[in-house]
Amino acid sequence: MMKSAAATAQAVADAPVKGRSLWAIAWGRLRRDKVAMASLIFIILLTLAAIFAPLITKWMGVDPTSQDLNVLGDIGFPKGPWGGVSWKHILGVEPQLGRDIFARLLYGARISLGISLSATVISVVLGVLFGITAGFFGGWIDAVISRFLDVMLAFPVLLFAIAVLVIISNIPHAPNYFRIVLLILIIGVFSFAYPARIIRGQTISLREREFVEASTSLGAGTSRILFSELLPNLAAPILVYATLIIPVNIIFEATLSFLGVGVQPPTPSWGGMLADASTVFQADPFYLVVPAVALFVTVLAFNLLGDGVRDAFDPKSTR
């Protein structure tokens, strides 16, 4: 991957007439990858649906918090088959509370996508920062950072995340968005050690290459080397890593919500819906299946897109 990137960069320098940048080439390949494009379109549509959730639900006459108790029987289970599916409630209603599932699914998408995308940004930024610094400067800086990453990787991550969130719950006077910010930080911080390591490895191998030596001998300063030489060559693996880590973060957020430490009610989240469904699914299996499918399809789409992006940058490796 690095060979082709550097080689392409060289080719661009050699042929000013009509060369295509690495990015253009990659994009071209991606566009021809029908499955990846389908996933991309799905993701874009889902994101739009999440952003416009209030409008969509209002247009359909439902919302995620009001209870429609008439659709529930006396002991709280939806009266019709399929979990209360009807023209009004196209995906049925929640048992015992009677809230519309479709509306909650859309609003839950905001949480899943919003939190995991933001966390990915943090994870990538931190990973790049620590990775490049450790890889480029070497010596004791590298040693300290590497030990620090070791410690990060030695933490039982899920346990720690749960513990911190439970303790944070007890802060008085905390505004509602505080918890969401905290979730983003925790997910981001607990997943940056792995990319940091990878980027450190890439940086080390890049450092030895001729074009860096060439820049140094030409008198380029450290920051110029970092920004103009290394970063562009790391951009591709960074992007690939980012697209592959998004589904992992989606799963992480869903798991935290499932364990009850994610966003708090009445904010809907897919993990929260699954946690709720796990207590009643023998009597209302549809309530389990709907968010499960939503989660699965979303993660699958990101995985497919990630595979596609990786192939677009380096087609020969694993096809």
Next chain:
Amino acid sequence: MTKTRGLRALVSVGVATGVIAAGLFGAGVATASTRPAGMTFNGAVTGVENPSAKTGGTLKLAAIGDCDSWDPARTYYGYCWVLQRIFTRSLLAYPSKPGVAGAVPVPDLATGLPKYTNGGKTVTITLKKGQKYSTGAVITAGDIKYAIERTYSDQITGGPVSYLTCLLDTCDKNGLAQYQGPYKQPSNQPKLGGKPSIVVSGNTLTFHLASPFSDFNNLLAMSVTAPVPAKNDTGATYTNHVVSSGPFEFKSYNATTGVVWVRNPFWSQAGDPVVHPHATEIDLNYNSDATATDNAILSSQVDYSVDGGQQTPALLTALGNPSIKARSDNPVTIFTRYVAVMQKVAPLNNIHCRKAIFYAINKYALRVIRGGSYGGQLAGTMMNPSVPGSNANYNPYPDGAGSQGNLVAAKAELAACGQPNGFYVNVAYVPTGRGLKIYEALQSALARVGIHTGSKQGVAATFYSTFIGSPANILKQKLGLAVVGWGADFPSAYGFYQSIANGNAILPAGNSNYVSLNDPKINKLLDSFEATSSASTQAKMASQIDHQVMADAVYLPFQFDKTFYIHTSRLTNLYLQAALGSYYDTVNAGVQ
């Protein structure tokens, strides 16, 4: 490349669809079982199911977790009081009868009911001779005196000891007794006016009370007064090896996995008029997965739950299957479920803002979460129907059509308190079980009139001790509402209201008067309640207290709890002990 991933995507989705469809189309829990002979729905509520003299066998029971303590003086959970009957006896006890017949104490270790003289301030009662512990030692009257004395120690906390504390010893104006318990003051004892308040003479105990207490028989029926042999007492760790005075003794105990009881060879039926044990062993296993327990009961691998009923999916199964419904019971319990509306937290200090919540709440929605009409009986007033003198039909805040709330009245109250667009209030609750859903339903109901809620989750271990049990914490965290349940410590209006409504019962920690209610009218009624022994006067006073509590608009009841139990069909002599919370009286149960 494209074809590869396309196929992959298709197959992935196909696999998932297949998996999911299988689950969807097939789900449904239908168990076939033969109709149990001699059992009917609610049979254990009004009578004893499958009466039989056959003995032997092992009961297999389940609970979510451990009791707060097995020390008879330190337990406050209702179901643990019923379990105490397995291995402790007191001077008096609630008879092994269903319904109201089981709510009046009768002699157990005593030869007869106590005699009251001196205007009710002197109580004399005699212990039966020859009753023995599981160690073989004889139970003496001194042991009962010792059991009460140890409750004065600061190691023995957690049980309903406060009823006795200032009745038998001199207390200062803060309610702290002078006597410090036998560990610190081995040569001292509880005293009133310098004279000992518990006098032992042979097998006779004489209690000298600070003031008459007409419910004293109920106090003598509490496990707090169960005898404890001083030489086996280890203070705070006594819970790990309680010496038994009842028909069973501990064979093994593990706080995470459960308890096994076997027969106490030194107990004899001849000396025990209250309980008639049939099983030879009782296995209680803890399982925090309530669904697993429900399924185990449905498949008859566990006999019943000792600490509460089954959840709604199991309820649904039972309702759809006549043979399972026949082995189910749905009693109304002694517990009232209500919202504590903290009058010290703004803007709830204005009674109209509080009343707005009283009218806006959706009792029907809250009940649906707990199982609808099988989960509770809608309530308009606090005092539970099990309390003598109660009137379950009293409803000073009419709750609208279908009990879903009276939004017009709510909005009027909002205007009256100067918050026509609603206000913000925090709700304290424990998110386990249905707690979270109840919160969400409450939130949804109040939002209809613009009252917005914040979520303040507590931990079960400290919820009642320092979360809402500390008036200071309520102010600090601005906890405006708390969803709680309460059952009387013993069947009387005093047992129901003293800890939650009397101004003198407010404690800095472990407080049950969450709202810090301090209404002189209520205080006066409660303080003079025990001085009168006339049942009709007490009934009238009970009604007055209830009406005044409701008028103060601090406790908002929404249902009287009902529990839905399923049990196996092999059980005999099964009934629900109504006075102690409508749990199965395990000590009497047997198997076919």
Next chain:
Amino acid sequence: MVRYIIRRVLQAILVVIVVSVVTFGIFQIGPVVFGADPTYLYVGKVASPNEVKAVRHKLGLDKPVPVQYWIFMKGIVVGRDFSDGTSTVHCSAPCLGYSFRYSQPVTQLIAGAFPVTLSLTVGAAILWLSIGIPIGIISALRRGSLLDRSLMAFALAGVSFPTFVLGLLLLLIFSYGPLWLRWFPNPHYVPFTQNPWEWFHNLILPWLTIAITSAALYARLTRANILEVNSEDYIRTAVAKGLPRRSVNRHSMRSALTPLITIFGIDVAGLLAGAIVTEQVFNLPGLGKLAVDAIGQQDLPVIMGVTILGAVFIVVANIIVDILYGVADPRVRFQ
């Protein structure tokens, strides 16, 4: 080699210490910073100020935080006594604290929960290795074929399921589903010593839950690694030179599978530290469930004990894995 091992062990100890300090800090300081007194987690509902003071002294909560930490760490090595003047509880080394919620030393709680997690981890690991790696190898060898594409499709589906969702769906079908599929009607943990068949039978669904996702991941990784190695110069040279395919495959397999050692070590360590989600879904009383319950009840000693144990597992696994890697790949040793 020996120097390498010693260096890694010293680093590992440092890591465990740091983890323990951070955990201790968060749990001890956390409640205090936010105004709650941790003592109240350990006393009954109605506690007099005297009892609270006695318990606080007994648990050592009245000492400064660094001192508490030191006492805790010392206890791990030499054991510790909890005393309030009237009664003393001795907790012998390694003393990871005493849980007053369960009235047991933490070490005992962990010892009771560990066999469950071990059963879960070992069984799942055997399953996913024996499924995942062969699938990856077959796919790589038959690259581009229909078999390859189908297997990779299943693998993709496998990694797109969060573990708990897969667990719930398996329960839905095989425990509460159509009668003819209800092969595991009442999933609960049965100790091996009590009934080996029931132990095995009830662990199948949890094993599958973990194994399917992991097998899918390992299949993809194996396949990718093999293909990458096969495109390396030295393999292509060997093929061009006419070396028999079988011995070439042996070389490329070894290179491809070695990186999996690292991942496998970390995965197993992570599971041993507590397969939290799976234990939650199937209600298995293992370390993960113990930890989650303890967190919910803010039972600090149990949380500390399990977290430190988890960190120890992970660093030990890292050391073992690094050593194995060093044995397998000489280039690594001389870093």
